Amino acid sequence: MFKLPARTACILAFCFLYFQHLHAHNGKVGYAYPLPKITIDGNLSDWPKGMVKYMLNAELSPLKTSGEADYNGFFQVGYNLAEHSLYLAFTITDDNFLEDTTQNVKWDSQDGLELYLDARHLPTGSGVSSFMYSQKLRNINKSYYDHFSKNASWDMMEVVMTRNGSTRIYEWKINLGDELTVGRSVGLDAFCFDRDPDGTFSYAGWGKGEAKYVNPKSLGDIILLPANNKLASVFGNVEWNQKMSVPIPGTITIRNIKTPQLWLETGVDSLGNYSADVPQGNYEIYFPDAYFINGKELYSAIQKKHQKFSVRSGEKFLIPKMTINGEVAPDLIPAKGVMLDFNASTEKEVDNFIETYQMYFDIPGVSLALIKDGKLVYHKTYGVKNTFTGEKVDSNTLFEAASVTKPVFAFAVQRLAERGVIDLDKPLYLYLPYPDIEYDERYKLITARNVLTHRTGFPNWRSMNADGKLDLKFTPGTKYNYSGEGFEYLKMVIQTITGKNVEQVLKEEVIEPIGLYHTFFSRNDSLRAMVANGHMNMLPNYDELPEYPGMAYSMHTEAKIFTKFMIFLLEQKGLKATTYDTMFSKHSEYPFEPGDEKPDVPTYMGESLEIRETPFGKSFGHGGNNGDFKCRFEVYKDLKMGYVIFTNSNTSDPLLHYLHDFLIEGKKK
Numbered sequence: 001m002f003k004l005p006a007r008t009a010c011i012l013a014f015c016f017l018y019f020q021h022l023h024a025h026n027g028k029v030g031y032a033y034p035l036p037k038i039t040i041d042g043n044l045s046d047w048p049k050g051m052v053k054y055m056l057n058a059e060l061s062p063l064k065t066s067g068e069a070d071y072n073g074f075f076q077v078g079y080n081l082a083e084h085s086l087y088l089a090f091t092i093t094d095d096n097f098l099e100d101t102t103q104n105v106k107w108d109s110q111d112g113l114e115l116y117l118d119a120r121h122l123p124t125g126s127g128v129s130s131f132m133y134s135q136k137l138r139n140i141n142k143s144y145y146d147h148f149s150k151n152a153s154w155d156m157m158e159v160v161m162t163r164n165g166s167t168r169i170y171e172w173k174i175n176l177g178d179e180l181t182v183g184r185s186v187g188l189d190a191f192c193f194d195r196d197p198d199g200t201f202s203y204a205g206w207g208k209g210e211a212k213y214v215n216p217k218s219l220g221d222i223i224l225l226p227a228n229n230k231l232a233s234v235f236g237n238v239e240w241n242q243k244m245s246v247p248i249p250g251t252i253t254i255r256n257i258k259t260p261q262l263w264l265e266t267g268v269d270s271l272g273n274y275s276a277d278v279p280q281g282n283y284e285i286y287f288p289d290a291y292f293i294n295g296k297e298l299y300s301a302i303q304k305k306h307q308k309f310s311v312r313s314g315e316k317f318l319i320p321k322m323t324i325n326g327e328v329a330p331d332l333i334p335a336k337g338v339m340l341d342f343n344a345s346t347e348k349e350v351d352n353f354i355e356t357y358q359m360y361f362d363i364p365g366v367s368l369a370l371i372k373d374g375k376l377v378y379h380k381t382y383g384v385k386n387t388f389t390g391e392k393v394d395s396n397t398l399f400e401a402a403s404v405t406k407p408v409f410a411f412a413v414q415r416l417a418e419r420g421v422i423d424l425d426k427p428l429y430l431y432l433p434y435p436d437i438e439y440d441e442r443y444k445l446i447t448a449r450n451v452l453t454h455r456t457g458f459p460n461w462r463s464m465n466a467d468g469k470l471d472l473k474f475t476p477g478t479k480y481n482y483s484g485e486g487f488e489y490l491k492m493v494i495q496t497i498t499g500k501n502v503e504q505v506l507k508e509e510v511i512e513p514i515g516l517y518h519t520f521f522s523r524n525d526s527l528r529a530m531v532a533n534g535h536m537n538m539l540p541n542y543d544e545l546p547e548y549p550g551m552a553y554s555m556h557t558e559a560k561i562f563t564k565f566m567i568f569l570l571e572q573k574g575l576k577a578t579t580y581d582t583m584f585s586k587h588s589e590y591p592f593e594p595g596d597e598k599p600d601v602p603t604y605m606g607e608s609l610e611i612r613e614t615p616f617g618k619s620f621g622h623g624g625n626n627g628d629f630k631c632r633f634e635v636y637k638d639l640k641m642g643y644v645i646f647t648n649s650n651t652s653d654p655l656l657h658y659l660h661d662f663l664i665e666g667k668k669k
Helices: 006-011 013-019 344-361 402-418 441-445 448-452 484-498 502-514 525-530 559-570 577-583 653-665
Strands: 029-034 072-080 085-093 112-118 129-134 137-141 157-164 167-175 185-195 201-205 220-224 232-240 251-256 263-267 273-278 281-286 291-294 297-300 307-311 316-318 322-324 365-372 375-383 534-536 539-541 603-605 610-614 617-625 630-636 641-647
Touching: 029 263, 029 273, 072 185, 085 112, 085 185, 112 167, 129 157, 220 263, 232 307, 251 273, 263 273, 291 344, 344 365, 344 375, 344 653, 365 559, 375 559, 402 448, 402 484, 402 502, 402 559, 402 577, 402 617, 402 630, 448 484, 484 502, 502 559, 559 630, 559 641, 630 653, 641 653
Parallel strands: 029 072, 029 220, 232 316, 232 322
Antiparallel strands: 072 085, 085 167, 112 129, 112 185, 129 137, 157 167, 185 201, 185 220, 232 273, 251 263, 251 281, 281 307, 291 297, 365 375, 365 641, 534 539, 603 610, 610 617, 617 630, 630 641
């Protein structure tokens, strides 16, 4: 049975909420009919009377409104086919209207409205265009991998906001071009932002779901219907095939067989009941996800085939009951790690494990390499670089290595230290003062060794105090706090004392001695041509390649070539034995918050390496997390074996967490 570790479950709580409805829209469905000639002027007298009002009452902000006088909102929707345009009218009641008239207007500094549009509305996922509108603000977010969204602009729309007492009207006309077709659906939602005089800020939308500005799965569905179209009502029930304490998955997909562009997600209540109104036609109904997570458990909702039905206009139709197998997905972890007896059949087991976890957790692409007896014994790539283009990952595909950059940079620093170029225990300010923190005299205690062991007192990334300065969380050298800021300071010091760009230093100290070619730290034509796209919940995430090298995060590489670095450390080349002893020794215990799951073996920070004291001896390694890319490497010193894995996904934590159990340590007792 598949059970997620508590620490992983806590870290991934936000992602797991997504997983329960990973491919689903938010269950809200609206219907748009043809409109007469409409003038965009904030006066709704030319809109037809009696149009359906879709309430903006899903309060998703931590702070809730205090009642209808404080905030109340709804929208109405229609279209004009000749103009290829969708029309929206938002009516907002708010007892206080606050407008930010400063030069630095922010999205949360005033009342406003943000519209979210998925014009292509593909069941496999397409791009969201978001439009942030107020009298003093016009912001657009785009999905650069979606041909409609990437071209979105204010030129494709008209919008006017008017006020009458405590009521304001937002009237929109949006040119959808060829995407506006009668008989299909589009994705739509909105947030209304409410700023009150006491400084409180809240927001509400049409339906549930976070990150609507990039996540089409958090939007509702609008069906574009012919005039006077009479809908059919369908309803049904979903149940487990056995007694279960786990809630039924929260949405179900209904899709027109003849017109696949007509599809919607409707909500399933706690009793398994659902209903929807659909145009006449032939449909299939199915769960949008093959797997879903509830708490710490991963469940299978695989259906052998989609259920189909036909309905006529005006008909009420009961869909036959649908049953889900209440089975926890197998975790595939063997009693004994598969690499301990590595042979030809092991490769098939490895492939099955990686590919199964890709399905479990929607991981687009993977690059994996294994070493045994100090040598590379297996390398394979899986999946795609980009879920929109479908381009395959291959042996040349480069991944963001995120924080795995740190031990590579640290190796270069250690080589410089052995030659006396830098003293690891000399305060860094004596090499290069740091104006961003010099107001705090304690910063003069920071050394390179503090950086390498994460004892600088810096936050991971800077948090500003009231004076806009970089804060120290504690006196340097006194305790542990993981920090990318420290590595960026050390990078500047290295460049100052060597008189070289850090990439030149890395070339001389790491790339050439180890043969770590096909590895880059800032953007260039080669990297652009071969890099994978990061993904957030299976959607490509646009992220400009780094213009400058960041020693905490910016390395791009792939699994096979990175094993050269792992083997170099395993064979203790390039540095003195005493230096390696120091690198592999304990420098900091990890702090744990109440409720955190502690490691099952002693685990601590060496010098830029995580050290684990396993039943198989010490291992050293490091993980990386840039959000849309996650990775990990680990080497078992006594066994002379290890692994490295790169993924282009925010959802791959369980794969990374369980990989060392599958490969080497086996199922925990």
